[in-house]
Amino acid sequence: MSDPITAPFGTWVSPITPERVAAAQTTLVDVLLDHGEVYWIEGRPLEAGRHVLVRLGPDGVGVDVTPTPFSARTRVHEYGGGAVLAAAGTVCFSNFSDQRLYRIDGAAAAVALTPPSDGAALRYADGLLDARRRLWIGVREDHRAAGTEAVNAIVAVGLSGGDTGKVLVQGNDFYASPRLSHDGTRLAWLTWNHPDMPWTAAALWVGDFDGTAVTHAAHIAGGPGESVFQPEWSADGLLHYVSDRSGWWNIYRCDASGSSTNLCPIAAEFGRAQWAFGMSTYAFLSPHLLVCAYIENGMGKLARLDLRDSTLAPFDLPYTDFSAVRANGGKVVFKAGGPGVASAVVVLDASSGYATAVKSVSNVQSDPAIRDHISVPRRFEFPTPRGEVAFAWFYPPANANYQGPAGALPPLVVKCHGGPTSSASRSLDLRTQFWTSRGIAVVDVDYGGSTGYGRAYRDRLHWMWGLIDAEDCAAAASYLAADQRVDSTRMVITGGSAGGFTALRCLTHADPAIRTLFKAGASHYGVSDLLALARETHKFESRYLDWLVGPLSDRQAYFDRTPVRHADRLSVPVAFFQGAEDKIVPPSQTEEMVAALRARGIPALYLLFAGEQHGFRQASNIQQALQAEAAFFDALAFGVGTDGIPVLLFAGARGTGVDLFSVSKLTVRNSSNGAGSVR
The missing domain is CATH 2.20.25 (N-terminal domain of TfIIb)
Incomplete structure (x- = not known):
């Protein structure tokens, strides 16, 4: 291999093109x-x-x-x-x-x-x-009564077909995780009510089941201040579940008397925020042996857990993210990924520990054209403005064909994960590598409120959304700049959904030190108006803001943290990407923010994608959004022109009420055809 070419950060030609990413x-x-x-x-x-x-x-x-x-x-x-x-x-x-x-x-x-x-x-x-x-026994959500909230219940549907389902359990706002004992006589389930979310307070119940009705329902665990996750029956008829009553999501067993025992009391998370149904972090290999995934110090692991002596024996695997753990007859399957390994379906022999990836989302590990340009993240801790410690993952620029000029520092993309009760992924993601292979650093921030660090860390966001998350993202960027790892004059912030809200909060923050830190921003289907979100969003999250911000009666808190109400503080360009059929964050949220920016003459890109909901699933839209975001940042924040040559940053507003991309064509360099145009 020839010596790397010295070229300005952000101008490197990369094989990881928007087309390849999509x-x-x-x-x-x-x-x-x-x-x-x-x-x-x-x-x-x-x-x-x-x-x-x-x-x-x-x-x-x-x-x-x-x-x-x-x-x-x-x-x-x-x-x-x-x-x-x-x-x-x-x-x-x-x-x-x-x-x-x-x-x-x-x-x-x-x-x-x-x-x-x-x-x-x-x-x-x-x-x-x-x-x-x-x-078939599971959760049904009934939207048939117009003008009222959907009704959730656990129902039984005959495999012969023809019926809508016989209600077995009802009366609460939400249900999840029905589990039938091996002898078919007992049914366990999770339930919670407004304003709780399943990771703030979910209760475990068990009842007798005769095939037509559930009777003698009894509360086993969970409730106010305690989140229960993934109940499972062992072959010997004992109910197991994950609870955070100790401050960490640990695995418990309920014996015949109804008392519960923590089977592995350690400072690690065996549970997850239950954003979706069907989540699983553990499975039985035998009545006394589990295979389980957990997060310790921000890193995911997979292990055997012997329930007789609480011995936890991790497998030696190249993965740091684990989910969908299933087991049967000594065979274990799961989804996993790592810093240099794309997400894959993995089959594991529990006895030998031998693992085989049978389906991967990407073949980059076997493609030298990409493999040599992968940036491996480095976890770091940083101080927050409130005197605490938060966590993030730093991806330095990486491209085997290039190096930056001596003494120069790279631009920085700050990523705000969604949720906000979620966490930064540690699996290989070409969307991140797209930036780093072009000579742009990325930091993925696990701000206060993120999962994987215990209940107390998760609870930092209670009534503090729009404050803690924004402060921590800005603090992570400032820490990297002070540490001379990135160029403090070329930093941008981007996020999707709740992460889009955090990005917009930083750009409209009352503290000028935070809102002037970034030279541009991007919001992917992000929240712009908190009160509108409370009025318009779907049932599952309709009371989430009670926990994140406070009761709706506290209008001042909502006003203070709503980005669109403080658009007058914005002084930098912002790009917006939105699905036209989004029921979680409707397009009206984004359009109100775009109108406010255009009224002030601040460059604002707005791309609305037909046929997309919350998050983009169509290849052409994924490609176009990434191309547009890169071109937007290149020209308006990183100082990189359409031919990859550094240019002066735009100063002040450009035009009044005019979409930047309606009057100019910007391109993002790639190695497949020289340039991909964005309009």
């Missing part, structure tokens, strides 16, 4: 295991985001189970999850377009189990199979 954005939604048969759900951007159930064939090649035009995706809670059940040779799935349940037996055609409903008003998720009674 093509690699196949997502692994879930992983399932049925008596040794491995299944997964993958989202395909090249098929307009269709979710396809795939079975691993005997030759090691995936075979589609759900044919075109079916898309195995549910809209319960809008975020979905738990759309597919695979058990005893039967597959049941929720189809996105009509939200009906369907059954597939072997190679047979899909058969509808539930009748059609106007506007897909009946939605199903998180099912289990009662094979003896031929029932």
Whole structure:
């Protein structure tokens, strides 16, 4: 290999093009295991985001189970999850377009189990199979009563089809994780009510079940101040679950007397924020042995847990993110990724510890054209303005063909993760590598309120959303600049959903030291108006702001933290990317902010994508959004021109009420065709 070329940071030619990123954005939604048969759900951007159930064939090649035009995706809670059940040779799935349940037996055609409903008003998720009674048991969300809130319940649907489901458990606002004991006589489930979210307070219940009704329901764990996650029955009839009552999501066992024991009391998180249905971090290998995923000091691990002596034995694996853990007959399957390893479906032999990736979202590990340009993140701690410590992942520029000029520092992209009760991913993501391979550093911030660091860290965001998160993101950027790792004059901030709100909060912050830190920003389907969000968003999150900001009666807190109400503080360009069919953060949120910026003559890019919801799933839209964001930052923050030559930054506003991209064509350099135009 020849010596690297010395070139300004941000001008490096990269093989990780927007086209390549979009093509690699196949997502692994879930992983399932049925008596040794491995299944997964993958989202395909090249098929307009269709979710396809795939079975691993005997030759090691995936075979589609759900044919075109079916898309195995549910809209319960809008975020979905738990759309597919695979058990005893039967597959049941929720189809996105009509939200009906369907059954597939072997190679047979899909058969509808539930009748059609106007506007897909009946939605199903998180099912289990009662094979003896031929029932699908899961969560139903009923939107049939116009003008009222949807009604959630646990229902039983016969596998012969034709009915909407017999209600088994109802009366609370939300339900999840129905689990049937091995003998079929007891049903466990999770439930919670407004204004709680499942990670703030979720309760575990158990009742007797005779196939037609649940009786003698008893509260087992959880409630105010305690979040319970993933109940499971062991083969010997004991109920297990994850609870954060100790301050950490640990695994508990409930004995026949009703008392519970913490099976591995350590400062680690065996649970997750339950944004989607069907989540699983542990599975039984035997009545006394578990395989479990947990996060310790911000790093994910997979281990065997011996329940007899609480011995935790981690597997030696190249992964740091684990989810969808399933086990059967000594075989373990899960989804995993790592700093240099893209997310993949992994099959593990629990005895030998030998693991094989059977499906990956990207082949970059075997592609030297990309493999040599991967930036490996470095975790660091930094002080926050409130005297605490927060965490982040720093990705330095990396491109084997280039190096920066001596004494120069790279621009910085600050990423704000969504949720906000979520965390930065530690898996290889070409969207991040797109920036770093062009000579631009990235920091992914686990601000206060993020998961993976215990309940106290998660609770930092209680009534503090828009304050703690914004302060921590700005503090992370300032820390890197003071440490001479990035150029303090060329920093931008970007985020999606709740992360878009955090980015906009930084840019409209009352503290000028925070809002002038960044030279530009981007919001991907981000929140602009908190009061409008409280009025317009869907049921699952309709009271989330009570916990994040405070009661709606405290209008001042909402006003103070609403970006659009303080657009007068904005002085830098902002790009906005929005799905036209978004029910979580409707387009009106973004459009109000764009109008405020244009009225003040501040450059504002607004791209509205037809057919997209909350998050982009179509390849062409993923590509266009990334191209536009890069060109926007190149020209207006990083000082890089359309031909990769450094240029002077624009000073002040450009035009009045005019979309920047309607009057100029900007390009982002790549190695496939020289430049990809953005209009």
